[in-house]
Amino acid sequence: AQSVSQHNHHVILSEAASLELGCNYSYGGTVNLFWYVQYPGQHLQLLLKYFSGDPLVKGIKGFEAEFIKSKFSFNLRKPSVQWSDTAEYFCAVAGGSGTYKYIFGTGTRLKVLA
């Protein structure tokens, strides 16, 4: 069965610091990978997605993620965070034959101090 693990549950950074959030998944077949963000009181929004091709994926708001197949990882990065990046970040994986469901990680709550 697929699973997704996010190693950091809470991260606190100062503005302008660099961010890297870890995500590992367990499924060995072809997968589609996503990062979603949930700002306080809002719904889940797609940050970026990986289906195939260039393993370095650029998303909205300056975020990027790198797919490393050998490590089953899809870490999220941002070189310089802003106070407005305070939110919860979810990694998700979809894939495998006969399934359309997305499996989400437990989320990482990011707080950026102004």
Next chain:
Amino acid sequence: EPEVTQTPSHQVTQMGQEVILRCVPISNHLYFYWYRQILGQKVEFLVSFYNNEISEKSEIFDDQFSVERPDGSNFTLKIRSTKLEDSAMYFCASSVGGVNSPLHFGNGTRLTVT
């Protein structure tokens, strides 16, 4: 940008009562999903729906749950006899295609069972 809309935003109900959570997916989307997020926990898959039938469901989605697309626009989740542990945020999502298309989420319905 088209949105997935959910009503109500908050629902309080007594244990044993039936609730219906409503969702209007994006109009040209074909795949519909319900997820839930118990406070402080991860986003969990409940059910996926395509071509007017359930395509996949989780172990959470037992006989107390049902989904329906009654009129070609609404997508509803019914909980027949609510339990305290059903208290959660319920998210509806839709996508154009299956696993290769990102999910678009609604703002969620916060269900509180007392």
